[in-house]
Amino acid sequence: MRKVLALSLALLGVLAVSPPSLAAGGTVIRRTSYGIPHVRAADYHGLGEGLGYAFAEDNLCVMAGVVVTVAAERSRWFGEGSLDSDLYYQRLNQSGVVERQLAAQSRQARDLVRGYADGYNRYLARIPNACGGAGWVRPITELDIWRRVHQVATLTGAEGFQEQLVAAAPPGSPTAAAPMRAREERPASNGIALGRSSTVAGTGIVLGNPHFQWADDWRFYQHHLTIPGELNVSGAGLFGVPVVNIGHNDRLGWTHTASEAQTVTLSKLALVPGDPTAYVVDGQVRRMIAEQVTVGGVSRTLYRTPDGPVFEDDRLFQWTDTTAYVLRDVNYGNLRVIDQWLAIARARRVSELRAALVRFQALPWVNTLASDSTGTAYYSDIQVVPHVTDDKRASCGTGLDVDLVVLDGSRASCGWGSDQDAVAPGRFGPGRLPELVRQDQVSNMNDSPWLANPAAPLTGYPSIVGDVGTERSPRTRMGLEMFGPGGFSLEGVQETMLRNRNLTAEQGRPAVVAMCQANPTLTASDGSAVDVRAACAALASWSGTGDTGPSSRGAYFWRAFIAAAGRPGVSMWEVPYDPADPVHTPRGVNAADPGVRRAFADAVNLFASGSVPVDVRLDDVQQYEGIPIHGCRGPEGCFNVISTPSPRPTAHIPHGTSFVMAVELTRSGPRMRSLLVYGESADPASAHHTDQARLYAAKQWVTAAFTEREIAADTRSVRCL
CATH class of the missing domain: 1.10.439.10 (Penicillin Amidohydrolase, domain 1)
Structure with a gap:
């Protein structure tokens, strides 16, 4: 033996x-x-x-x-x-x-x-x-x-x-319209790319921090792919997609963040009186296309036009005798993403990555942030975006824009346009989309491209890509502060990433604690008098971060309080938003505002109704397979996002930090540290189901193997196919 x-x-x-x-x-x-x-x-x-x-x-x-x-x-x-x-x-x-x-x-x-x-x-x-x-x-x-x-x-x-697409039916149909539910957590991310003037070694560093659903089918899988002389790329990709979505090669690192650009629009159709499946364009009657769809013995007739399927909800976009709505998705039929990510993986400089984005123009719904071994940092929102100019939004608008752009479908001139440099009609070409090359740094935390670098604001892009001059999220402001001008090492980036700072707590907790200590009873929105002493004591003893452990009592309550204080009609901020200082405003919690005080009392009542102690430790409500998971929510001003709702925790973490990659691109090769928080396997019986969660809980990182020597030194098993 x-x-x-x-x-x-x-x-x-x-x-x-x-x-x-x-x-x-x-x-x-x-x-x-x-x-x-x-x-x-x-x-x-x-x-x-x-x-x-x-x-x-x-x-x-x-x-x-x-x-x-x-x-x-x-x-x-x-x-x-x-x-x-x-x-x-x-x-x-x-x-x-x-x-x-x-x-x-x-x-x-x-x-x-x-x-x-x-x-x-x-x-x-x-x-x-x-x-x-x-x-x-x-x-x-x-x-x-x-x-x-x-x-x-x-x-x-x-x-x-x-x-909304499969329940859309003509008036009088027994099929009920679907409710328009706001997604609790959409795909999100933080991305930082540092150039040579922001790093100690004068080279490039990339921090990738996608925030995705933790449901099994939307997880990331970490892997390294090599064809000698052709491809050598390491990182992570979404389950079932055989590429590296976020990663690095020997000279270039990149990450993506969910873009603010809208990838779908609605068209408002004017229907023919007495015929809800016929509509008028430029005075000409057109008929909807009826599609019979059968699943398991259940048949439904669904309708579409050449632009896309009919869309209906039970609130704003109802199918009536006079009006219907059609959804058009610019990524419908987009399979070029595989070639797009292969081309990115083969790029070894920022200039080559940009050329790959311009050639394929196939990235769906994401920004790109990258840096290379020369210390050149790059931000890009070159992706697939519907060609809807601001002039078209003004002339073809319907007054219904809420979360979606809604255009007048009764005029052919209100359809999508096109650019000469676009690879396909109906899209903006790269020349109309924002990008930025810097030697210091670029970042994105899911707000618009405007402040990718506050020293060089991006403007002049179409509003469908994102806004300009508006308030940034607390998470964006936290990220801009954490990774402001300065010399970073790889280790410094790692430490900063997991520091679990909470912007609203840093700015407002002392004032809120002083307020509740001076007012042990507060009036809730329902008029009830609420004893807030226990919640106040918890906040007073809390560390003010998203760390777990004994000092985390109060963190979970603060989450509920900030959500309540952010309701319409509450003057939450002590210093309001100032367009001249978008990085540092708004700031401070206005503890003197009656609405803020009601929000505090309401949060206490919410905890009581859910039988959750106001001083519960974060460890007890934010776990993965029994392992306490540190981090907090973006609206609190947290960079390291873990989106467990408060005050009623879910059985599983629904969303947040998934794969973390910190990579330094040196001229002698990459240095990469990573954390795939939920591990490589969704199978609870696997040794790789919780191993990295335990690392994450201890704020330890995996040192990635990339070169043949590094792989050989760490190989645990080998299989030949």
């Missing part, structure tokens, strides 16, 4: 150090600490196969569930509660939009996706009774993966309005 063990260890060393000779043109998967797979292959099919196999080892059942969703089969296996989802995807699949776009994708992208499906299936074939023998687990196809890619591309568009 000892000889076998020694031989196995010796072989492991050979495999780790010499993957090319081992693979002989094949594929090698080496896993380093925390189960991170490093896939090395001779071509894109082999690369996809290795990644698909490794991902299936960690998350086979999650991917099987994703495939059930995009194949419109959820109600078959999981009940009628999934009917709207199935109707949405069945309609999409009947349209053939994904199949029609496949021929336009590069051979490399198609090989990568085909290999990914092959790798997943290869692992599935080894596992009898996978996922407890569930009948919904099956081999997957390339088409399944491309449908997942399309799902990601439309995430902030049609994908997010499924109910």
Whole structure:
């Protein structure tokens, strides 16, 4: 037995150090600490196969569930509660939009996706009774993966309005309009790119901090992909998408943040009297297209125009005898995202990354922040944006713009325009979209491009991309303060990221504590007198941060109080917003305002109604598999976002910091530290389900392996395909 063990260890060393000779043109998967797979292959099919196999080892059942969703089969296996989802995807699949776009994708992208499906299936074939023998687990196809890619591309568009699209029906129909629900937490992120004048070493540093849903099917997966001489990229990608979305190579690092640019618009149709499925454009009658969609024996007739599906909610956008609305998604049919991210991965300088964005113009709904080994920092909102100029919004507006741009659909001239430098009609070209190259720094925390660098404000872009001169969020102001001018090291960036500062607490807690100590009883909005002494004592003893531990009593209460104080009609801020000082205003909690005092009392009542102590520790309400998770919410002014709601915690963390990447791009190679907070595997039985959560809880980081020497020194297992 000892000889076998020694031989196995010796072989492991050979495999780790010499993957090319081992693979002989094949594929090698080496896993380093925390189960991170490093896939090395001779071509894109082999690369996809290795990644698909490794991902299936960690998350086979999650991917099987994703495939059930995009194949419109959820109600078959999981009940009628999934009917709207199935109707949405069945309609999409009947349209053939994904199949029609496949021929336009590069051979490399198609090989990568085909290999990914092959790798997943290869692992599935080894596992009898996978996922407890569930009948919904099956081999997957390339088409399944491309449908997942399309799902990601439309995430902030049609994908997010499924109910409003499948419930839209002419007046008198028994189908009820769907409520327009504001998303509790949309995809978000922080991104910082430092240039040579802001770093100690005079090189580039990138901090990527996406805030995504923690639901299994929207997690990130960390991996490293190598085709010698062709591709060498490390980072993380969303489940089921076989690329690195946020990452680095040997000279360039990049991250993305959710952009403020709107990727969908609504068109208001003027209907023909007495015929709610006919509409008028420039005086000419046109008929809607009726689509029969059937799922599990349930059939529904859905309607669309050439611009998109009819959209209806039960509030603003109702389908009446005179009016209907159509949703148009600029990312509909956008599969070029795979080639886009491959091109980014191959770029080794900021200038090459920009060229990749301009060539493909396929990024969906995200900003890009990057830095390279020359210390050049870059911000870009070159992505897919509907061509709606400010002049068009003014001349074609309907007065209904709330969260969506609503254009007059009765005039053909109110459709989307186009630019000569756009790769497809209906979009803005790169020349109209904001970007910035700096030697100091750029950042984005999901506000508009305006203050990507406060020293060089971006203006002149279309308003559909974002606003200018308006109040920034507390999280944006916190980020601008944390990463202001100064010399940062990689270690300094790591420490700053997890400091868990809370802007509103720093500015307002002393005044609020003084107020409640002087007023032990406050009047709530319902007129009741509320004893606030316990809450006041908790805030007085709180550290004022999003850290867990004994000093966290009061953090959870502050979260509820700030939410209540931010209600309409409450003058929350002591110093109001000043356009001349957007980084530092508004500031200070106006504890003397009667509305703020009512908000304090209301927060105490909310805790009492939920039987939650006002001095509960953050550790007890913000956990992942029993592990206390530090961090706090963006509206509080927290950079490290963990979005557990207050005062009634959910069983699981719904949203927040997911993958954290801090990478320094030196001329001798990258230095990267990372944290995938929920681990590589969504399977509770996996050793890699909670291992990184424990690291995160202790504010420790994974030192990433990138070079062959680093990988060899940390290899824990090897598999050859």
